[in-house]
Amino acid sequence: MKQLVAGFLGALVVCLALIAPAQAEVRKDTLALQDNYPKTYVVVKGDTLWDISGMFLKSPWKWPQLWGYNQQIDNPHLIYPGDILTLKWVDGQPRLVLNDGIIRLSPKAKVTRLKDAIPAIPLKDINSFLSDNIVMDSDELTGAPYIVGGTTQRIVAGAGDRVYARGVLVGDYSRQNIYRPAKEYIDPVTDEHLGFEMFKIGDAVVANKKGDIISLDLRKTREEVSALDRVYPSPKESIQSVFYPKGPEDEINGRILSVLRGVRQAGQYDVVAINQGMREGLSPGHVLTIFRAGEVLKDPLTNELITLPTEESGMLMIFKAYDKVSYALILKATDIVSIGDEVHSPE
Known part of the structure; x- marks a missing residue:
């Protein structure tokens, strides 16, 4: 009997050892939520998936993980004003479900125009x-x-x-x-x-x-x-109109070359050009963090020039990539974005 119990306990220890790493990995991969994230949210006209995800996630560019495994939102681009989104936990991960996960059958057909669907990003700001x-x-x-x-x-x-x-x-x-x-x-x-x-x-x-x-x-x-x-001629490739933000596969370290529309400083939803392109592995949808270049100041005591550290100032998304240059939309700006600011892969 003692041998049987000992064997059972040994097998249990082995099982727990096998399960523990998987559980640790789940905790490691769990998306970081905002401290004051809402339990439910009603989609309104003018929303974007980026905006909605930012209400729930500290890193909005990870939104595909928040939506991607939801069978009711196979294409998260197709949600509409009036839809109710509820945050649920599935296998230890936060997930957004549509209309609280309840599907009600009805003899009526709901017809909604495709153009009314909520876009991933504000397309009107990059259409031109x-x-x-x-x-x-x-x-x-x-x-x-x-x-x-x-x-x-x-x-x-x-x-x-x-x-x-x-x-x-x-x-x-x-x-x-x-x-x-x-x-x-x-x-x-x-x-x-x-x-x-x-x-x-x-x-x-x-x-x-x-x-x-x-x-x-x-x-x-x-x-x-x-x-x-x-x-x-017009660009041969079809113009992409649906973007799904994601982090680049390779490490990116670049600079902002220009702010389009002929100005030197930019803010949210302005378009910039950066000195990185397809040869560095960039493609439409890739998200980069913006760092404002540190200012050069004179030390009031020693009179020597010192350079302040760079500070994170926003986030941008590539929407058009060429060989050595890319155009990007600034999705978030916590400070003024200027020519010469650095752009790096998000953490």
């Missing part, structure tokens, strides 16, 4: 940048056809006018965009040329081609088209 700004490297810029002039020797032209370009079109596309170089991106650390920011000023239709001379009819313009503006 999804198609209006591109980055070209030196070879692309040099090889793109350029405007030589308009009819009746006009130097500038607008919508409804015909202009002429010289060069070889990229691909056989009837619709082309007119771009103007806005600035050259230079890496602030290595002085490497990263590319040219190109700003779309209009779109056109190819009317005729004769040799290397291209006739273009301008359809829409936001500025007057002039000599040396470049002709380039």
Whole structure:
């Protein structure tokens, strides 16, 4: 009998030893919740998944873990104003469930327009940048056809006018965009040329081609088209409109190159360019932490110059990545974001 009990206790100890690491791992992976997180929340118009997740999580970019294992929210992009979200615990992990997890059958059909669904991030703040700004490297810029002039020797032209370009079109596309170089991106650390920011000023239709001379009819313009503006087709890739924030797989250490719209400082929902791109492993949806560069001050006692430490000042999400440059939306800003601020992989 004693041998039987001893054997049973030994087996129990082995089982507990096997279970303990798994339980420890669950505790380790448990999402950090806000101290004052709500038990339930009613979705309202204007919400985003980022905003909602920020009410519950200290790290909102981890929201897929909060929603991802919920069978009722297979696509968390498809929740709507009026939906009730409830925080539950599933296998030791916090999970958001829809309408308290209760499914009620009804003979009525609820028809909701897809465009009313709650987006992951505020798309309205990046819509114009999804198609209006591109980055070209030196070879692309040099090889793109350029405007030589308009009819009746006009130097500038607008919508409804015909202009002429010289060069070889990229691909056989009837619709082309007119771009103007806005600035050259230079890496602030290595002085490497990263590319040219190109700003779309209009779109056109190819009317005729004769040799290397291209006739273009301008359809829409936001500025007057002039000599040396470049002709380039719309980006071949489909424009991504659904973003799921996540941390990058590789360590990222970069800088903010510019604040789009021609200013030097930015805040929440402004768009910035950074000196990291696809070659560093970045892609749309990757989230980075922003650190404000420490100011240089003079020590009032010794008169020596000292540099203050960098301080975390916000978070951004990549929505458009090129080889060496990426465009990102600032999702959170606790301080002013400036050119030269550092960006790193989130902890």
